[in-house]
Amino acid sequence: MEQLLLGIDIGTSACKVALFNRRGEVLSQSNKGYPLYYPQPGWVEQDPDEWWEAICAGIREVLDNSGVRPEDIAGIGIDGQSWSAIPVDRDGNCLAKTPIWMDTRARDICERVKEEVGFDRIFAVAGNDFLPSYSTPKMLWFKEERPEIFEKTYKFLQSNSYIVYKLTGVMSQDMSQGYGIHFFCNKTCTYDAELAEELGLSADLVPDILPCHAVAGTVTEEAAQATGLAPGTRVVAGGLDAACGTLGAGVIKKGQTQEQGGQAGGMSICLEEALAHPKLILSPHVVPDKWLLQGGTVGGGGVLRWMKLEFGEGVSFDELTSLAEKIPAGSDGVIFLPYMSGERSPIWDPDAKGVFYGLSFDKTKGHFIRAALEGVAYALEHNLRTAAEAGVEADELIAMGGASNSILWTQIKADVTGRKIKVPTSDTATTLGACILAGVGVGVYDSFEQAAEETIVITREQQPDENAHEQYKKSMELYLELYDDLKDTFRRFR
Numbered sequence: 297m298e299q300l301l302l303g304i305d306i307g308t309s310a311c312k313v314a315l316f317n318r319r320g321e322v323l324s325q326s327n328k329g330y331p332l333y334y335p336q337p338g339w340v341e342q343d344p345d346e347w348w349e350a351i352c353a354g355i356r357e358v359l360d361n362s363g364v365r366p367e368d369i370a371g372i373g374i375d376g377q378s379w380s381a382i383p384v385d386r387d388g389n390c391l392a393k394t395p396i397w398m399d400t401r402a403r404d405i406c407e408r409v410k411e412e413v414g415f416d417r418i419f420a421v422a423g424n425d426f427l428p429s430y431s432t433p434k435m436l437w438f439k440e441e442r443p444e445i446f447e448k449t450y451k452f453l454q455s456n457s458y459i460v461y462k463l464t465g466v467m468s469q470d471m472s473q474g475y476g477i478h479f480f481c482n483k484t485c486t487y488d489a490e491l492a493e494e495l496g497l498s499a500d501l502v503p504d505i506l507p508c509h510a511v512a513g514t515v516t517e518e519a520a521q522a523t524g525l526a527p528g529t530r531v532v533a534g535g536l537d538a539a540c541g542t543l544g545a546g547v548i549k550k551g552q553t554q555e556q557g558g559q560a561g562g563m564s565i566c567l568e569e570a571l572a573h574p575k576l577i578l579s580p581h582v583v584p585d586k587w588l589l590q591g592g593t594v595g596g597g598g599v600l601r602w603m604k605l606e607f608g609e610g611v612s613f614d615e616l617t618s619l620a621e622k623i624p625a626g627s628d629g630v631i632f633l634p635y636m637s638g639e640r641s642p643i644w645d646p647d648a649k650g651v652f653y654g655l656s657f658d659k660t661k662g663h664f665i666r667a668a669l670e671g672v673a674y675a676l677e678h679n680l681r682t683a684a685e686a687g688v689e690a691d692e693l694i695a696m697g698g699a700s701n702s703i704l705w706t707q708i709k710a711d712v713t714g715r716k717i718k719v720p721t722s723d724t725a726t727t728l729g730a731c732i733l734a735g736v737g738v739g740v741y742d743s744f745e746q747a748a749e750e751t752i753v754i755t756r757e758q759q760p761d762e763n764a765h766e767q768y769k770k771s772m773e774l775y776l777e778l779y780d781d782l783k784d785t786f787r788r789f790r
């Protein structure tokens with residue numbers, strides 16, 4: 297009997313479900329979208345039960361289209377977007393929409409708590425700054441602004457944990473997503489109960505911690521009814537989407553670096569120690585005893601998705617990006633600041649705005665598209681330079697996410713960063729990473745190294761062009777200067 301593995305990715309724009317064989321070949325996959333809600337300026341939230349509905353439909357579609365026996369699925373791995381704060385009661389009922397990773401509603405709480413508890417005390421445990429995008433401030437927001445919900449809250453769950461619960465009835469917290477909780481010690485991967493109290497919370501509000509590849513539970517009869525899965529199928533704890541994508545891109549050794557091309561942008565540099573930087577993001581890798589020093593930007597693939605929705609008039613991504621092919625590197629001086637919901641690393645400015653600079657009558661739609669693609673690449677380079685300040689040098693990049701489908705965009709990132717970019721088989725690195733976790737957890741693979749060896753194939757490599765890189769050094773200076781010149785304006789007119 298072929299041992300199959302099912303990967304589920306709770307992305308920002310959609311959930312992806314993919315059925316893999318042990319060689320990492322996709323037998324069937326589905327993509328089911330769900331809405332984002334923007335109820336107030338700075339608020340971005342999603343409904344976990346809409347995630348669940350989409351995932352049930354996605355699993356059924358994959359099972360129907362593949363024709364496999366559900367019993368042949370040896371394990372299920374789930375990865376999800378970062379920094380949720382899903383309040384659930386004792387019966388696991390979701391009590392409210394969750395603010396997602398772009399949401400900055402808790403910004404005032406962050407400023408107050410950092411005053412009261414102190415940056416150093418928090419950073420010493422978390423290895424991350426106390427910023428509104430993270431889960432902890434969102435838990436405090438529920439406590440202070442929605443006490444009627446907070447009082448009924450038994451646990452706050454992460455995105456993947458909520459779906460693990462819906463499948464198995466078990467509430468868990470995986471190590472990689474622990475980084476969203478500031479009383480989770482990134483070095484020891486344990487809770488600091490004292491810091492939880494100092495922050496005004498309790499470690500009892502989050503589930504027990506599991507390694508990402510540990511079996512959290514098995515599919516219940518109820519979940520089997522909802523999905524078509526076989527009852528008893530093993531489900532592992534899973535992890536952070538960026539970390540699973542990093543694993544699925546084959547980044548499991550020190551210095552290897554993932555380039556993130558989902559809605560969010562950024563990178564993850566694999567480390568063998570918990571090396572923090574106040575302007576970057578530290579999380580455990582989903583691979584034990586490894587860590588990821590991450591740059592997480594708001595404007596990743598989502599910038600192009602927004603342009604396609606608002607200005608694309610039904611064209612495909614490739615048709616849209618083809619307009620940029622004819623525009624020279626640097627977009628004839630047009631610069632785009634991709635700060636479309638404030639910006640996370642390395643500037644951490646919730647007031648920052650998206651900006652197109654350098655327009656004149658001779659500029660075309662192609663200039664807008666190319667400047668947008670380049671702006672995302674400048675944000676990536678800004679994070680790589682920040683990591684270098686911490687003594688962490690990223691060498692070659694390995695691309696993942698939907699944006700890695702674009703040869704032009706990948707070339708622009710190579711030219712801006714001056715680094716070679718390798719692209720694995722397809723943009724299913726995130727679901728493949730989730731499946732590798734399941735495969736190691738249930739014994740299909742003996743190790744992560746063996747799994748990566750068997751499943752990950754690099755299909756193309758893109759080298760930086762020296763002339764373009766020289767041009768981009770100048771554009772990068774202008775990009776950085778524009779933000780420095782505008783940041784006070786962003787704040788005064790927030």
Ligand SMILES: Nc1ncnc2c1ncn2[C@@H]1O[C@H](COP(=O)(O)OP(=O)(O)O)[C@@H](O)[C@H]1O
Nearest residue numbers: 307309558559597598601613697698699701702
């Ligand atoms: N062919 C393409 N060219 C450029 N960008 C693409 C292409 N296909 C998808 N994308 C981008 O990839 C993003 C979706 O990637 P995905 O990894 O599915 O993100 P998420 O998991 O965050 O939903 C979209 O924002 C879209 O802009």
Ligand SMILES: O=C(CO)[C@@H](O)[C@H](O)COP(=O)(O)O
Nearest residue numbers: 308377378538558559560592
């Ligand atoms: O914040 C991070 C990682 O630190 C992002 O990875 C978000 O989790 C969104 O992921 P995508 O939906 O863009 O894949």
